[in-house]
Amino acid sequence: MVVVMDGRASAEQVEAVIMRLEECGFSAHPIYGVRRIVIGAVGDRRVLNSLGLETMPGVERVVPIMKPYKLVSREAREENTVVRVGHVAIGGSQLAVIAGPCAVESREQLLAAAHMVQQAGAAILRGGAFKPRTSPYSFQGLGEKGLKLLAEAARQTGLATVTEVVDEHSLELAVEYVDMLQVGARNMQNFRLLQMVGRSGKPVLLKRGLSATVEEWLMAAEYIMSEGNGQIVLCERGIRTFEHSTRNTLDLSAVPLVKSLSHLPVIVDPSHATGDRRLVGPMARAAVAAGADGLLIEVHPEPTQALCDGPQSLTPAQFVSLMEELRAVAAAVGRAA
Template sequence: MVIVMRLSASQEEIAAVNDELKRYGLEGHLIQGVNRFVIGAVGDRRDLVAQGLEVLPGVEKIVPIMRPFKLVSREAQEEPTVVRVKDVAIGGREIVLAAGPCAVESREQIYDAAVRVKAAGAKILRGGAYKPRTSPYSFQGLEEEGLKILAGAGEETGLATVSEVVDLPSLDVARGYVDMLQIGARNMQNFRLLQAAGRSGKPILLKRGLSATIEEWLMAAEYIMSEGNSQVVLCERGIRTFETATRNTLDLNAVPVVKELSHLPILIDPSHATGVARWVGPMSRAAIAAGADGLLVEVHPEPSKALSDGPQSLTPMAFTRLAQEVKRVAESVGRSLQDVKTPDQSRYTFAG
């Protein structure tokens, strides 16, 4: 950390900052700049509350140098983490497709979705049982009944399952049914939930908050890891910006940035990121080309009947096509998608 002193800072004020640094166990290096003093403080800011320094007389500002995360960082572990969900590995050479409806609505709907996304190449079945909805008057999910249905569909098809948890009780229930727990964007800084996820013994899918910086997102993962759970998969799903043409702005820059800062795998959710089914394909291809480890895609047997997020849901047929397109892109960047059939080449004539 660097402490920038004001132009007018006195020798006494500089000495007081140095004393305070010592109190924190830090060593201060005084640098005389062109027209002010700067103090380089050596030590680990991550274990201390150094905000008090900013309030000391003569201090203009504190500039942090080190990143605040530890366990999630590449410095802590150079090898990429491969997270295992049932028998599916996320973070290896093989791209992982997770797919299914936004919400579990009925046994028929989920079984239909499960069979068809599996046939298309998906390895993980998604479906929400606890739905965080902007309006209290919207469908809020089938809760435990929904988890039962999802788990049944997973068992029957052999797909691994993932579902969102929204508080401690839902997490406790979901642990008994699904293979992976999802923390949604709106709960990314629900620190109690993160800590419980860290003690859950389950792999966690951690979505990025709508307005979370990459650093804050990694700190949320740090919460989970600091409780002893290293099975964390990050998921970018679009951030909130001024642009209204799309539901959110997909931040694919996050893929190489996360890969550089952290050893954790990263998926992309192109459905929430765009909000429009016909833009999910291009963004899925882009995500894999950027280096993402897989996709989380909303697929509904009948999007116009969906109780939630219909406009961004793919039909099973559209998902099959997407998987084939993604397979080709994956191979072009040295990745693979083994159980997806090679598409008919003739489809790829450029049409503008």
């Protein structure tokens, strides 16, 4: 349930409601909006009527939430959440473009990609330092060396940075070097990892699992938010279907659907969804038209030499052209890019 506080409620009244909830075994999560404060409460609904919350000073109303995901639901927060990653806002009027190579391969490769995507208009640099791959013989990333290179690229370009974490060790290292943590599709239901990134204090990019339903995806976000971290960006990256013409099937309908169900921002990864650089541009434009708050696009200085996901990575020239196209689409739907 959520407890909606009156717009004039004092800090003492809010704290009194939180204390009452916690006394009765509920986990209380205050959510501060522009116009009001709501308190998300997770616990045994059977004792709801005995709490007497409606009669407490400053309480406007109590709203039961029927969905299994509570804190990330639109019922808990009517306003859109805007996630801050360094100087970048995701979920506002500005389209946020995250770009860079799938994996950090070398200093020369990463710095070249970073300067190029920054000049083209990207706001955040992506680069994998820890690469969970299908084959144990594939390139697995540079580890901490890759994180240090991301930090150097950030200093040189002013870009915020995001990288994937795969376990407790990679998380402990990553929080020291990057601005945002990514939980990949394979780890979407790694609940212990979700709880740890929830406690990290860093913004989190949560990718949809390979075969996850929308509800399972939002429940994964609930794990993170239940640990006190509301800075979550959801990423649609395609799901596994019977179709083999593309790497995955990009579910663009999930973008407006999730934005109706949740207050969290939603971005789209057309690179992993299609696995084909020829399809990245059309799907990126379609994602913006569908209401996506941003894009995650793989760009490599020399895709044919990439150690990871070269076929889906754009060349620098292709990325520059795509950014120009995206500005036109974004303007048509009332956004800036």
